[in-house]
Amino acid sequence: MSTHLFSRFSTVTNAAAPAIPPAVAPDARAFAEQLSSLYALSHRSDYVFGSPLGPFYHRAHSLHIPRFVYFGPNSHDESLRLAFHAGFESADLRGSLALLHLVEGLSRAPDLGQGLNLSFFPLVDVASLFHGATGRDLSRAAWSHSRAPEIDLLQKDARARGYHGFVRIETGRDFDGIGVRLRDHADEFISTTGVELVNSADFEPLSVRWEADADRDAPVLDGPLTIGDDLPFRAFELTLHVPDAWDSATYSEAVATVLKRFILHYRGHHAYGLHL
Numbered sequence: 001m002s003t004h005l006f007s008r009f010s011t012v013t014n015a016a017a018p019a020i021p022p023a024v025a026p027d028a029r030a031f032a033e034q035l036s037s038l039y040a041l042s043h044r045s046d047y048v049f050g051s052p053l054g055p056f057y058h059r060a061h062s063l064h065i066p067r068f069v070y071f072g073p074n075s076h077d078e079s080l081r082l083a084f085h086a087g088f089e090s091a092d093l094r095g096s097l098a099l100l101h102l103v104e105g106l107s108r109a110p111d112l113g114q115g116l117n118l119s120f121f122p123l124v125d126v127a128s129l130f131h132g133a134t135g136r137d138l139s140r141a142a143w144s145h146s147r148a149p150e151i152d153l154l155q156k157d158a159r160a161r162g163y164h165g166f167v168r169i170e171t172g173r174d175f176d177g178i179g180v181r182l183r184d185h186a187d188e189f190i191s192t193t194g195v196e197l198v199n200s201a202d203f204e205p206l207s208v209r210w211e212a213d214a215d216r217d218a219p220v221l222d223g224p225l226t227i228g229d230d231l232p233f234r235a236f237e238l239t240l241h242v243p244d245a246w247d248s249a250t251y252s253e254a255v256a257t258v259l260k261r262f263i264l265h266y267r268g269h270h271a272y273g274l275h276l
Contacts, residue, residue: 027093027248028129033068034100035122038107045124047071048103053157056149057126064125065150068103072116079117080267081161084259085154086169087123088139094248096122098255105256111179112263119161123217124150138236144226155227162232165266166224169255169268172241177207178258180240183225184234199236206254211241238262 042050049071074081086095092264099122106112127133127150138148143155158166172179182198200208220226225237240258242251 014055015240027097029218030248031087031093031096031100031123031129034097034104038068038100038104041104041107042068045107045110047073048107051120056126056153058131058133058149059097061131063126063130065121065126065153068120068122070103070106070112070116070118070120072110072112072114074114075117079115081117081119081163082165082167082263082266083119083121083158083161083163083169084169085121085124087121087125087129088168088170089137090123090125090129092171093123093129094246094251095242095255097248098169098242098252100251102256102259112260113267116263116267117233119157119163121154124154126150139168140222142222142226143224155224158224158227159230163224163235164233165236165238167240167259167262168223168237170239170241171244173244175209175241176243176245177209178203178243178254179209179211179239181211181237181239181241183223183237183239184222184228197236197266198262199265202265203258206258211239 023129031125039050042048044223047070049069051067051069053067054064055062056065057063075248084099086099087093088095099120103120103122112118123129124138127148136148137210138146138151141151143151143158146152146155180198220228220237223237225235228235240255242255246254
């Protein structure tokens with residue numbers, strides 16, 4: 001592993017997992033407990049590092065965005081870089097718990113292969129969960145000009161890290177399988193390499209619905225692709241809409257399974273594109 005990479009992500013601060021209010025939903029308490037446990041576990045891992053992003057300030061409180069970074073064996077500064085985001089609304093933390101579940105698995109069994117540099121942000125809506133901010137809808141925020149401090153930190157991180165792609169975990173409302181939206185510049189990747197970024201086999205035995213924006217030629221108005229022109233790569237964005245009817249355990253297992261398959265699939269695509 002590159003010493004440079006290790007030095008950037010080897011420090012964990014206890015401030016990243018603040019105390020939660022006494023009257024919170026069970027998922028919020030479970031998230032805070034699992035987050036603290038995962039930071040402790042990452043201290044003992046050679047491949048997963050806890051590195052909270054921040055601080056930012058809300059109502060005179062100093063807060064951090066939880067972040068974990070996974071480096072596969074033989075990672076280096078030119079490795080494939082992907083960012084995973086969940087927890088855009090603190091009222092629904094199943095996506096957050098799912099990412100923590102995935103990262104915990106990688107801490108115990110780092111089996112995704114070589115040449116990977118993956119960043120996991122399990123909670124975006126930090127100010128709402130810990131200090132009651134309301135009316136935010138961060139999943140629809142434009143990263144190019146959002147006033148939310150969490151989004152400002154994330155867009156600065158994206159510019160600094162130069163991710164090849166972004167993956168969002170959100171909850172869907174009207175489908176019993178996983179909805180999938182793949183936004184630019186996926187068609188360009190497929191046509192130039194002949195390799196799909198994601199396909200139905202990545203979701204088996206779950207059903208999948210492919211979603212598309214009404215106007216593919218219209219500019220992207222939300223999310224990280226709003227800063228796409230400032231990034232060193234023509235990044236893509238993959239969004240998984242997981243059924244609202246699923247409980248936390250079902251949600252977590254499905255997301256962890258699908259994302260591991262996707263990472264392996266995309267790693268092959270990336271290697272193919274580089275003729276490795």
